[in-house]
Amino acid sequence: RIPVIIDCDTGVDDALALLFAVRHPGLDLRAVTCVAGNTDVDGVVRNTLTVLERAGAPEIPVARGAARPLIEPARSARHVHGTDGMGDLGLPAPTRAPAEADAVTLLRREILASPSPVTLIPTAPLTNIALLLRTHPEVTRNIERIVFMGGAVACGNATPVAEFNVWHDPEAAAVLLTAGVPITMYGLDVFQRVVVPGARVRRLRESPDPGARLAGDLLSHRPASPGAGADPDAGGIGDAGAVCSVVDPAGLTTRPLPVEVSLAPGPTRGQTVVDRRPRPGEAEIHTGVRERALVDVALDVDVDRFVALYLDTVAGPRGP
Numbered sequence: 001r002i003p004v005i006i007d008c009d010t011g012v013d014d015a016l017a018l019l020f021a022v023r024h025p026g027l028d029l030r031a032v033t034c035v036a037g038n039t040d041v042d043g044v045v046r047n048t049l050t051v052l053e054r055a056g057a058p059e060i061p062v063a064r065g066a067a068r069p070l071i072e073p074a075r076s077a078r079h080v081h082g083t084d085g086m087g088d089l090g091l092p093a094p095t096r097a098p099a100e101a102d103a104v105t106l107l108r109r110e111i112l113a114s115p116s117p118v119t120l121i122p123t124a125p126l127t128n129i130a131l132l133l134r135t136h137p138e139v140t141r142n143i144e145r146i147v148f149m150g151g152a153v154a155c156g157n158a159t160p161v162a163e164f165n166v167w168h169d170p171e172a173a174a175v176l177l178t179a180g181v182p183i184t185m186y187g188l189d190v191f192q193r194v195v196v197p198g199a200r201v202r203r204l205r206e207s208p209d210p211g212a213r214l215a216g217d218l219l220s221h222r223p224a225s226p227g228a229g230a231d232p233d234a235g236g237i238g239d240a241g242a243v244c245s246v247v248d249p250a251g252l253t254t255r256p257l258p259v260e261v262s263l264a265p266g267p268t269r270g271q272t273v274v275d276r277r278p279r280p281g282e283a284e285i286h287t288g289v290r291e292r293a294l295v296d297v298a299l300d301v302d303v304d305r306f307v308a309l310y311l312d313t314v315a316g317p318r319g320p
């Protein structure tokens, strides 16, 4: 099984990602760390613990991380994820507390303790990950790859050009992109396309299995995305698509491209600038621009394949 750690801001679609990761037999979810994003960090911790309990995985360690971005104050996305950050579904409070260790400590411990290199899956602002990489750079020796949901090639949601996770903490995203580890950017361009048809969402909501039912309720809360078309009950799997791509990388088309984050104040702050020119290096030689790290940028996704993978997993029994 692939050892994975999810760093999240649960979050309706982060919850969908957790439900998938717990259930997929090919994944070994070793820990979940929380960061401020969709809601405040204590709300994220509470939501994460509740989801793991509902998914039948109360033993997975959960740690509280950064309460705000590196430089800016926290800004919530309650207008998207409800006042509790989880779609206001009226879920019960969790019955356990998070780990005593903070997120960075738990990340370091779990990464170094893993018998094989870990795939790290951030589905949130990258504050915890930046702090980890700066505080404990030795973790990179046991990181297989970082597959993060964030950024975009050609669109934005938090602003016309910036995706929420990168926009919320652009400096942290810049630290990640220059960390020197293999990175996959599962950006908004593919994120928005993986949508479960309404008929399947309705079936999930009637499932006798509590985890599957929660997935159905969460999907029905997902705001209409461009991929939903005219189907009112359809719901995007959002962050869960990044986890699907770890299980099934062939469902994603990626290309190694230079990516930089705009850190300047003003309308482009938080934009991921992806260089798709055929020979980007050439211009740099002439202009003296520094060398930029390559990121495997998701350019296309096999929507039917990921929808089927998601539904087969969350509607099926929990793996070993």
Ligand code: BDR
Binding pocket: 011, 012, 013, 014, 038, 077, 080, 123, 124, 149, 157, 163, 164, 165, 188, 238, 239
């Ligand atoms: C990202 O922002 C959050 O609101 C979602 O959970 C997702 O991680 C999309 O821009």
Ligand code: CA
Binding pocket: 008, 009, 010, 011, 013, 014, 038, 123, 124, 239
């Ligand atoms: Ca998220």
